[in-house]
Amino acid sequence: MKGRPFLISALTVFFLGSLFFNIPSAKASVSTDKGEAALRIGALGGSVRVEDPLSPIYKASVDIGLHDYRDDDGTYGYVNFQAEAPEGGIAASVSGEDNNVLTIASDADLKGTSLSNISFGNYLVLYYDSDNDDSMDQFPAYFLKLKNIDTAKNQITVNGELPTEGKIKIVQAVQTPKFSIDTVPFPFTWPTKIKGGGGKVLAIGPAVVFQVNDDANIGFVKVKKKRINRFDKKVKITLPYDTDVVSALGLSTSRFRIYSLTRNSMKAVKVKKVKKSQGVVTAKVKHFTIYQVVVPYKESNSVSYISSVNAKVKGKKAKIAYSLADANNDASDIKIEHRNNPSDDPDSGWKTITTKKGVKPGKKRFKWKVNKLTTGYYQVRVTPIKKIGGKKIEMIGAGSNIFYVNNGNSKASAPSGLKGTVDNDVSPPQVSLSWNASSSASSYNIYRQLRYETGGWDRDFVLIANTTSTSYTDTSIPKSFYDAAYQITAIDSAGRESKFSNKKELRLASIVLSGYGGYYGYYSG
Structure with a gap:
């Protein structure tokens, strides 16, 4: 893959690609896609952030201040x-x-x-x-x-x-614009000449696309002589980088750069701050496009990353589909792992299924026999391993949706009658759940999925607790959320897990008002 021809594809992704994220009505279910983020933002501004820790672009964000996008939304036509x-x-x-x-x-x-x-x-x-x-x-x-x-x-x-x-x-x-952050499935390669930069560089973070999706003026590059993707004032973006690569190669954070795609050319953007403890860099920009963190290096190279992972079960086999991205088109070894009862700790419980050698970038599929697994919910993680500077380094992986494996029905039936209430007198609020006892249940798993005020969300449900009771109070909700969805499963004496309690989740504590100090709850289960 050469740089120039692919830049056209990247621009197509930028102008035409979108995350169809629907701002919910009060009792609507929220659809999710890969754990990325999108939010409609008006004149007062706001923030968009990727909140899913198993996303390859976790922590990528943009902060839009008062009238940063347009000084006068009314004149602009929103x-x-x-x-x-x-x-x-x-x-x-x-x-x-x-x-x-x-x-x-x-x-x-x-x-x-x-x-x-x-x-x-x-x-x-x-x-x-x-x-x-x-x-x-x-x-x-x-x-x-x-x-x-x-x-x-x-x-x-x-x-x-x-x-x-x-x-x-x-x-x-x-009719507000929708600001979104997403992965680039197949990153561009860097051209030889870059405005404000150049030379050999190592891309140390995934390519991140920031987009403005203007529903009112869809298909237009400009509205009232202003480009859709340009801001009236600069906004702060945050980009993740691979801390393992930086540590393994002894790279200096003082030399970090950000490269951006501007129309059909590349441009170096000044790094404002490197936050080592968080593994991110920040910069001020006036337009949305594709951005990536790089560092001068002895050879032109790039981290590999998994841009998406999806899993589903048919019979006794799980079908895992994933996309491997690498700007140099280099092959990587691929480690595939699984975990049972996926928890809210993104690093816990993983067991290796296999490591595949010399996998070239692109869309890949893997079939996995699940007939020996205990009945219950599972998740898969895919991580590339690549040699750079003579060292093999684990790079940027991604997690799948959760899926149910049935190897003999659980004797405990799915709990019924799931209900919930929200206590608004504490901050953040606490959610109290209750459900009917399930016959033959030795304990119950409580799963939760959060959507945050930044437009990001958990990719899927995660296990937050196990209890022998038929009630549970969730005290671990973070302050920065819009709503919390819950599902309950029953575990029998053999450790087999039932399916979720409801076909439709119980969704509570929806819509946070900044400074309002109150949340309202509703039932949709």
């Missing part, structure tokens, strides 16, 4: 309607049996002639004053899908329950 509170007042009040009706205040300052400007394709965004100091809290605010618009009563009905505490300072009907 805000179709806005009601802003007068000084000391409110923009709207909440009513309705389900607290899902907004009535626009008669003295609110309106932008957009009336509610008739609102499209049902818009998202409703609410900005709150949670501590009654007459100033808005910073993003994240409250994103909701519209259900009904009554122009005569100046009312908007939404899909979901609204908080009744705090003051609503701004109501916006917006």
